[in-house]
Amino acid sequence: MTTMHNKYKALLIDLDGTMYHGDSPIKGASQLITYLQEHKWLYRFVTNNSSATSEQVADRLNAMGIFAKAEHICTSAQATAHYITEQHSPNPPKVFMIGEHGLRTALVDAGIEITDENPDYVVQGIDKSFNYEKATKAITLIRAGATSIMTNPDLLLPANGGLIPGAGSIGAMLQASSGKQPIVIGKPSSILVQFALSQLGVEAHEALVVGDNMSTDIAAGVNSGCGTVLLYTGLTNANNKSYYTEQAGCDAEYIFETIQDFQQFLTNE
Ligand SMILES: [Mg+2]
The missing domain is CATH 3.40.50.1000 (HAD superfamily/HAD-like)
Structure with missing residues (x-):
């Protein structure tokens, strides 16, 4: 049976608008992460936020019932440190x-x-x-x-x-x-995505970038050569999708209304 897991090994998952709003988890977020753990998907939470440490981001996710360790988080701050260290x-x-x-x-x-x-x-x-x-x-x-x-x-x-x-x-x-x-460094730049890919040890074509924002998440995936998944859980919805697609200058490969729909897709395809 061909499943998405044959085609892709890893997910690079956005946080704000994709896993939570403010202090509230989005429906299905916690179940998705449990599913990824159980089915041995490689993944990282990839965030443009540079103000919090990866430990603080993990604590925040855990407080919302979404399982995370610091090592699952890639922040733009870490990618910046890595990038300039390599450059120099x-x-x-x-x-x-x-x-x-x-x-x-x-x-x-x-x-x-x-x-x-x-x-x-x-x-x-x-x-x-x-x-x-x-x-x-x-x-x-x-x-x-x-x-x-x-x-x-x-x-x-x-x-x-x-x-x-x-x-x-x-x-x-x-x-x-x-x-x-x-x-x-951060999305839509490919530098943060490349940092996350190198942490997971996978190639761009083996990973899906998952997020709610066409101009940052989806553009970063396209710029990096990854597959892309747009979720209507945050910024983008069916009504404003064409506006944001035009702004981003690129389109998402897969689109799902909810996290549950996306998880179903990972399970069944
Ligand atoms: Mg977002």
């Missing part, structure tokens, strides 16, 4: 950072020195205490030759029932002021 090999890079605890932890854990003296990179993620002084320092260093890196391009984030500026909005300011385009 064999010497560890020096970094000026604008970001929060998750980004700092990922950089320090990778043996990267955080400094404002002659850094090789300016690494920028979301920073809720971002200010003019940090912006000035960052653009001065970028203009002096440091490579500009942005953990993720999200312009807006859901928070407390509204929206707040995301890492991409800070990045837009730095780009405008410095005149330098940053290297983007």
Whole structure:
């Protein structure tokens, strides 16, 4: 019998809008993860969020009843640390950072020195205490030759029932002021996806990227050569799908209304 498991070995699963909304798990999320565990699917939760550590993300999932260990999480912060370490090999890079605890932890854990003296990179993620002084320092260093890196391009984030500026909005300011385009790590860039694939030891064509957002999740899958699964569990639904498809400039391979429908597809195909 041909099943999806013959064609694909691994799933790269988005979190916000795919596994949960705020502090509420999406129906079927916990059952899907249990199913993947039982049927020996390889998977990673792949998140553009750089503010939380993988341990904190796992704790959050577990608190919602979705089983996760820190090793199941790939954050844009970890992918950033991995990417600049490889780029700068064999010497560890020096970094000026604008970001929060998750980004700092990922950089320090990778043996990267955080400094404002002659850094090789300016690494920028979301920073809720971002200010003019940090912006000035960052653009001065970028203009002096440091490579500009942005953990993720999200312009807006859901928070407390509204929206707040995301890492991409800070990045837009730095780009405008410095005149330098940053290297983007998070989805839709393939760098975060490549990091997750390398952790799992699978090729792009063996993995499905699963998410609710055409412009980030599905575009990242397409850009990386993975299969793509769009779920109508978050941002995208049948009514706005064509609008978001046009915005993303690419389309999803498979589309499901619910997580249960997707799990059924993995089971039956
Ligand atoms: Mg999402």
